[in-house]
Amino acid sequence: MPPPPKPTEKELAELRKKKATMVNMFKNGVLVVVHTDEQAYVAEKVGARGIILGNDKRKDIDNKTYIAAASITTVKDVLGAVFLPVFVRIRQCHRAEAQMMSACGVNGIDEFEGMAATGNDLMPREAYKVPFIKGVKNLKEAFEAIHRGASMLRTACGVEEDVYKIHEAATILRTIDEEIQTIATKTDDPTLKKIKEYKESTSESLVDQVIKNKKLPVPILADGGIMKPMDAAMMMRLKADGIVASAQVFRTTEPDRRIRSLVLATAHHKDAKKLASICEAHESFGPKTRSAMATSSKILVSAPWLHENLKRVKVLDCSWYLPFLNRDPKEEFINGHIPGAQFFDIDGIKDETKHDLPHMLPSPQIFGASMDKFGITNDDHVVVYDTAGVGPSCRVFWTFRAMGHKQVSVLNGGMPAWGMHNYRTESDSPSVSPSHPSHQYTAHPIPELVCDYTQLVKNIGLLKSSAGAEGKQIVDARPNDRFTGKAPEFRPGLSSGHMPYALNVPFTDMTTPVDSKHPQVAVLKKPEEIRQIFASAGMDFYRPVITTCGSGITAAVLYVALLHAGIDEHSLALYDGSWAEYALNPHSEISKD
Incomplete structure (x- = not known):
């Protein structure tokens, strides 16, 4: 040369x-x-x-x-x-x-x-x-x-x-x-x-x-x-x-x-x-670990990886649908799911004291009892998936992380990706032996990953007093027309609009078809593409972030996408109640633009 x-x-x-x-x-x-x-x-x-x-x-x-x-x-x-x-x-x-x-x-x-x-x-x-x-x-x-x-x-x-x-x-x-x-x-x-x-x-x-x-x-x-x-x-x-x-x-x-x-x-x-x-x-x-990047690298797993490692992980189907869609995720699970998978009921494993709010984060006791029923231990690597590709499973991913579970991954592309490879499925619910009493699941909550209403309002006050320069950034995953107030919320009695100083990054912007031959298989975009989307919305990667949405489901898609893009999990939190809680409170300030 x-x-x-x-x-x-x-x-x-x-x-x-x-x-x-x-x-x-x-x-x-x-x-x-x-x-x-x-x-x-x-x-x-x-x-x-x-x-x-x-x-x-x-x-x-x-x-x-x-x-x-x-x-x-x-x-x-x-x-x-x-x-x-x-x-x-x-x-x-x-x-x-x-x-x-x-x-x-x-x-x-x-x-x-x-x-x-x-x-x-x-x-x-x-x-x-x-x-x-x-x-x-x-x-x-x-x-x-x-x-x-x-x-x-x-x-x-x-x-x-x-x-x-x-x-x-x-x-x-x-x-x-x-x-x-x-x-x-x-x-x-x-x-x-x-x-x-x-x-x-x-x-x-x-x-x-x-x-x-x-x-x-x-x-x-x-x-x-x-x-x-x-x-x-x-x-x-x-x-x-x-x-x-x-x-x-x-x-x-x-x-x-x-x-x-x-x-x-x-x-x-x-x-x-x-x-x-x-x-x-x-x-x-x-202290030092074998690889600090291991957690980041296992945020997502592919269908071929899961197929190869199926016997070494615990799999949960976390499918969930909006009420007006009239679909039963548990019935669909029984009709066909990944071999060995169990059904994680997002609307069932929740905080029972919040009757007016859907699927709030369960208490450590409720979560631990559910894991015992699934036969899942603290050391298990759990893989979560859904029928959307990248959707409700992210909520369950965040739930595991909030409970201190270290090894949890999202199946990128979900059930559609599994089907794309023509991998075997099975029907009916698998029989599971609960964890041995001496190995009962013990949750170790990480409160920093969860934002409640009081914390959110305090943060909004900080954003307002500094013209957005201080405080955690709020990023809303809802569609833009609901965010701006141009379209109504589908939940009766809730105003549309957004929190003051919130940014809007619709969760649908996070995914893309896996290829032209399989447009039905939605996977997360590449890290650099995700970073560009958030940057275009005005998000500063050097500042902490609170993700929010309608009821805490799609906010988790942003949460997982940001982790995939390389942001430190210590800089992230998810507002559990999201718009369903915020807009329901008469004292909440709502912006529309």
């Missing part, structure tokens, strides 16, 4: 200027190493300045592991998921790989020392339109990297990506700074000899510039498996210009909050009081 055409001196000067403008935006900021588009989105929403797409581990013909650049599919997925600059790690000096990634639209290249070098280091980096990052260990390597076209440097801490090497990173930063101060202040023979060697191997002007300014002319990032705010602050105090956050953060609980603590510590590294507060908050985060 031929290299890019050699630019003229004028074009080179313009390219250097553009690259310098980009890399300077990373000063006092955090770039996060990621491996998936979901991780990239998490990093973006908590304030990262950029993304570094890490390498892949693959198997060769002899089943030996080797490291390679991320696949083109992954590169495109990440580029489509975020608006941040995206760098991708490639093999050192690999011209074809650099050109290919540049052609894919990446914003920069990181030549990673952990991936085998290919050939000599004569790659014309300055001719590329994107900046290059190079890892260095001392001033000599820094001079050489800059001389050969690197626009940004980072500490090179070995061949293993994201390994915790804080001491090594700190040593590199100290070494480079000490070497700079030496050549800038000393005039003894050994120092002059060293300066001469630097100039002969790179360029006089570059070395003179560093001596004059007592610092490198390009940013240098601290990289070495950084995951703790105090480590980030230390690196900044050692004159790093920014931080590279380790991808290992995604193997912990609450990766978004951990990245946010790195962002804050990097920005406030000189403020000891703020640092103490940031570190204290960081210490409160949960």
Whole structure:
């Protein structure tokens, strides 16, 4: 593959200027190493300045592991998921790989020392339109990297990506700074000899510039498996210009909050009081788990996945219909359902004390008793589905989450997707042995996921007093004509309209036909499409959200869609009573527009 055409001196000067403008935006900021588009989105929403797409581990013909650049599919997925600059790690000096990634639209290249070098280091980096990052260990390597076209440097801490090497990173930063101060202040023979060697191997002007300014002319990032705010602050105090956050953060609980603590510590590294507060908050985060992204990745499962894992999960049919449709979901369940499934009656498993409101969240005791009848334990992976594709099952998904159940997934496409693959169904209700008495289901409610009327009204007051700038955002899933008050509510006696400062994202906007041959199979749209829909409605992904609808069913579709799009569940709540409760209260303020 031929290299890019050699630019003229004028074009080179313009390219250097553009690259310098980009890399300077990373000063006092955090770039996060990621491996998936979901991780990239998490990093973006908590304030990262950029993304570094890490390498892949693959198997060769002899089943030996080797490291390679991320696949083109992954590169495109990440580029489509975020608006941040995206760098991708490639093999050192690999011209074809650099050109290919540049052609894919990446914003920069990181030549990673952990991936085998290919050939000599004569790659014309300055001719590329994107900046290059190079890892260095001392001033000599820094001079050489800059001389050969690197626009940004980072500490090179070995061949293993994201390994915790804080001491090594700190040593590199100290070494480079000490070497700079030496050549800038000393005039003894050994120092002059060293300066001469630097100039002969790179360029006089570059070395003179560093001596004059007592610092490198390009940013240098601290990289070495950084995951703790105090480590980030230390690196900044050692004159790093920014931080590279380790991808290992995604193997912990609450990766978004951990990245946010790195962002804050990097920005406030000189403020000891703020640092103490940031570190204290960081210490409160949960313990490491095998994969913090596992929950996110299992929000949705496909029909083929469920078919393959049917014996390892518990399945619930959660179909539900509006009263005026005159359909009986339980009768339809008996006539045909996924093998082994049981029927979750949304109108039956509810709070019995709220007689004037439909299917309110059941108490922990009622929910636990229902799980015992189903033979479901706290450790079971539960898959919920419905006949709509993505609908009432989301309500039951949220119910499980609100009760603290960790492993619950929605069958994307529901019963229509199962039928599309011609998988077997069965009739009649399955016989289930209740959980053994010593393993009775115990709910562990998460109240933060549930919003009640009092909390909602208080939040509306906060929105009103700040002209919408403060408080949780309210997003309504009802059709636009009911939201604006142009069409009546189907529940007798209820006014249409909406809550003050609420946004409208109809739940029907969340789904799309699985393909042109199966228009009846509705599945959730891709994360980037969902994010665009919410953004177009005016929603800010950096602020918490309350979802609402007519009676708490389709609000859960938005809830699941937002999780699918990468929003942190700690930022979400569902208003259980929804419009059925809000509009029924004579003290509620109703807007129409």
